[in-house]
Amino acid sequence: EDQVTQSPEALRLQEGESSSLNCSYTVSGLRGLFWYRQDPGKGPEFLFTLYSAGEEKEKERLKATLTKKESFLHITAPKPEDSATYLCAVQNQAGTALIFGKGTTLSVSS
Amino acid sequence: EAGVTQFPSHSVIEKGQTVTLRCDPISGHDNLYWYRRVMGKEIKFLLHFVKESKQDESGMPNNRFLAERTGGTYSTLKVQPAELEDSGVYFCASSQVWGEAFFGQGTRLTV
Numbered sequence: 001e002d003q004v005t006q007s008p009e010a011l012r013l014q015e016g017e018s019s020s021l022n023c024s025y026t027v028s029g030l031r032g033l034f035w036y037r038q039d040p041g042k043g044p045e046f047l048f049t050l051y052s053a054g055e056e057k058e059k060e061r062l063k064a065t066l067t068k069k070e071s072f073l074h075i076t077a078p079k080p081e082d083s084a085t086y087l088c089a090v091q092n093q094a095g096t097a098l099i100f101g102k103g104t105t106l107s108v109s110s
Numbered sequence: 111e112a113g114v115t116q117f118p119s120h121s122v123i124e125k126g127q128t129v130t131l132r133c134d135p136i137s138g139h140d141n142l143y144w145y146r147r148v149m150g151k152e153i154k155f156l157l158h159f160v161k162e163s164k165q166d167e168s169g170m171p172n173n174r175f176l177a178e179r180t181g182g183t184y185s186t187l188k189v190q191p192a193e194l195e196d197s198g199v200y201f202c203a204s205s206q207v208w209g210e211a212f213f214g215q216g217t218r219l220t221v
Contacts, residue, residue, distance in 0.1 A: 004152075034210070043114070043201050043213030044153070087153070096166035097143065097155035098211065 006101035023088030031091040114214035133202030
């Protein structure tokens with residue numbers, strides 16, 4: 001069964017304190033791994049798509065990487081505005097739906 | 111460019127009543143998805159339209175849920191009759207490319 005597990009559930013950082021979020025997945029034939037950001041009361045906002053092991057994508061202070069079993073979202077020198085819930089998802093086998101993890105809630109204090 | 115629009119943003123109904131949620135996707139996006147997040151759990155897939163056709167409705171909980179997409183444009187999700195366990199946030203998303211879906215702000219349904 002396709003599954004996505006994210007850790008930690010919650011993460012508190014000081015401004016400037018770099019860290020990584022983990023997303024481990026089980027899927028038959030990865031068709032794509034997706035990272036989203038969600039702010040309270042809003043829908044998920046697309047960040048990155050990764051398709052193959054070794055691939056990396058960057059956007060501002062965020063960098064996503066992918067291995068055969070997991071993905072990391074690295075946050076470099078975070079700012080308070082990076083506080084949000086970060087969601088990881090993979091496409092199902094049929095390619096018709098995203099399977100989400102529960103997310104990691106990041107809080108960055110100044 | 112307008113994003114995915116959902117309304118209402120909130121709906122509070124009594125058990126046994128009917129509620130209809132609406133989603134307007136990004137113009138030109140053939141793929142439209144419905145997802146739901148129940149409190150404390152992950153976002154879960156409900157169904158997927160390609161234009162006006164249902165591509166995958168394997169996530170629909172039961173026959174109290176009915177989704178339609180008129181002319182391949184906007185979509186509605188009707189819950190009739192609503193039960194307590196239907197409470198949650200219902201998200202609509204649309205995409206041109208598989209997976210790179212753009213989400214609406216969601217409709218919070220309280221039964």
